[in-house]
Each structure stands twice: as C-alpha cells, then as structure tokens.
Amino acid sequence: MSTAAKAVGAGGQAIQQLTVTLALGVLTVLATAVGWLVVHHLTVTRDREARVSASQAADRVRRLEILLKEAEAQISQFYGPVHGLIHQIWATWDVKQRFKGVLAPDAYAQVEQYLGERYFGAYHERIRALMRDNMHLIEGATMPDSFYNYIEHSMMEHIQIGLWTERQVDTSAVAGIPWDNAFAQDVERGLRDAIRRHDEIVEELRRDPASLVPR
Numbered sequence: 419m420s421t422a423a424k425a426v427g428a429g430g431q432a433i434q435q436l437t438v439t440l441a442l443g444v445l446t447v448l449a450t451a452v453g454w455l456v457v458h459h460l461t462v463t464r465d466r467e468a469r470v471s472a473s474q475a476a477d478r479v480r481r482l483e484i485l486l487k488e489a490e491a492q493i494s495q496f497y498g499p500v501h502g503l504i505h506q507i508w509a510t511w512d513v514k515q516r517f518k519g520v521l522a523p524d525a526y527a528q529v530e531q532y533l534g535e536r537y538f539g540a541y542h543e544r545i546r547a548l549m550r551d552n553m554h555l556i557e558g559a560t561m562p563d564s565f566y567n568y569i570e571h572s573m574m575e576h577i578q579i580g581l582w583t584e585r586q587v588d589t590s591a592v593a594g595i596p597w598d599n600a601f602a603q604d605v606e607r608g609l610r611d612a613i614r615r616h617d618e619i620v621e622e623l624r625r626d627p628a629s630l631v632p633r
Contacts, residue, residue: 489616496555497609542572564600
C-alpha cells in the first residue's frame with residue numbers, strides 16, 4: 419500500500435473516531451438533559467402536590483376553627499347562660515315554696531308578688547334577651563316547640579306583673595301559661611351537644627399537625 423493510501427486510511431479512521439466521540443458526547447448531553455427534565459418534572463410535581471396537600475390541610479383546619487368558634491359561641495352566649503338562669507329560677511321557686519303554707523295567705527301573696535317582680539321577672543327578661551339576640555345559635559334548623567312555649571309563659575307572666583305594678587289591674591283570675599319542662603331539657607341537651615362537639619373539634623385539631631403551624 420502506498421504512503422498516500424495509508425494517509426487516507428489513517429485520516430478516515432481519525433474522522434470515524436471523532437464522529438464516534440462527538441456522537442457519544444451528544445448522547446451524553448441528551449441523556450443528561452432528559453434526566454434533568456425528568457428530575458425537574460418529578461420535583462415540580464411533588465412540590466405542586468405538596469402545596470395542594472398543604473392547602474387542603476390548611477382549609478380543613480380553617481373549617482374546624484370556624485366550627486370551634488360556633489360551638490364556643492353556643493356555649494358562652496346562649497346555652498350556658500340560659501341553663502344557668504333556669505337553675506336560678508328553680509332555686510328561687512324552691513325558696514318561695516318554703517313560705518307557702520307557713521305564712522298567712524295575704525302575707526304569702528305579698529311574698530309571691532315580691533319574688534315575681536324582683537327575681538322571676540329579671541330572670542325571664544334576661545332569658546328572653548338571650549333568645550332574641552342569639553336565636554342564630556340555637557341548635558337545629560328550627561326552634562324547638564318548648565322554646566316558643568317558654569316565650570309564651572314568660573310573656574304572660576311579664577304582662578300580668580306589669581298590669582298590676584303599672585296599672586293596678588288585678589289579673590289573678592286569669593289562668594297563666596304553665597312552665598314547659600321540655601324547655602329546660604332542650605336547653606340542657608343543646609348545651610351538652612355543644613360541649614361534646616367543642617371537645618371533639620379541639621381533639622381533632624390537636625391531632626392535626628397543620629393546626630400547629632403559625633399563620
């Protein structure tokens with residue numbers, strides 16, 4: 419083989435070697451780029467999923483906090499105060515009964531009038547105000563029948579006392595509207611339900627790490 423032919427052959431081999439080297443380099447770059455794209459896609463996907471998960475957890479915590487505030491309002495602004503006033507009414511009634519049968523009828527009538535004006539009237543007025551201002555806190559879609567029965571009982575008593583103290587109109591011959599025992603039962607049930615719901619929400623928030631993240 420001539421020297422020229424050998425040179426051509428060597429040059430061809432060099433070109434082939436260079437071509438292979440370039441091809442390998444390109445493949446390496448492509449593989450690296452594809453790998454980076456895959457990793458980037460996975461990272462972006464994980465970040466997006468993490469953000470969605472964190473957002474959902476935050477929304478859940480916010481919903482629980484709203485429900486917690488509602489339960490707290492039911493306890494502190496309605497059921498709790500009304501429940502306490504009912505027990506004050508019962509205690510005052512028990513005190514009144516101690517005078518009955520011991521005092522003369524005229525004296526007992528004065529005691530009854532005094533307690534009605536000084537205590538029962540005030541208790542009922544506060545309960546009516548709580549019901550008027552916090553009707554939205556009553557549990558359930560509709561107001562229990564016992565609540566309406568209580569309003570009738572309370573207003574009848576309020577009107578009769580007012581007619582006597584302000585106009586000296588004696589309405590003792592008119593039958594009053596009796597106290598509905600279901601009213602106290604419904605109030606106590608509402609208070610228990612609100613306390614139970616409050617405690618369940620607090621426990622659920624304690625178990626949720628998202629609720630511990632400052633916002």
